[in-house]
Amino acid sequence: xxxxxxxxxxxxxxxxxxxxxxxxxxxxxxxxxxxxxxxxxxxxxxxxxxxxxxxxxxxxxxxxxxxxxxxxxxxxxxxxxxxxxxxxxxxxxxx
Numbered sequence: 001x002x003x004x005x006x007x008x009x010x011x012x013x014x015x016x017x018x019x020x021x022x023x024x025x026x027x028x029x030x031x032x033x034x035x036x037x038x039x040x041x042x043x044x045x046x047x048x049x050x051x052x053x054x055x056x057x058x059x060x061x062x063x064x065x066x067x068x069x070x071x072x073x074x075x076x077x078x079x080x081x082x083x084x085x086x087x088x089x090x091x092x093x094x095x
Contacts, residue, residue, distance in 0.1 A: 005058055005061075005074060010052065013053055017047055018046060019043075021057060023041075024039045045073070
């Protein structure tokens with residue numbers, strides 16, 4: 001049986017070697033057909049403490065690391081970039 005993989009956003013990184021990832025799932029309601037969104041938080045093993053709040057990561061099922069941790073970071077999709085609007089200059093051109 002293959003291991004499940006999920007992707008989500010890091011919402012907490014205060015614990016040592018542990019991050020908390022929020023995974024959102026969208027599905028259509030079985031009867032009404034309305035698109036519903038449900039979310040769940042997973043405790044994920046991060047052995048190098050390299051992921052920060054706001055990073056988008058992929059997680060994979062693994063052996064139990066502790067009572068709550070059953071997932072580990074598989075890969076990182078992209079980093080959170082901070083945009084400094086003060087240093088950004090926009091020049092207008094006449095057409």
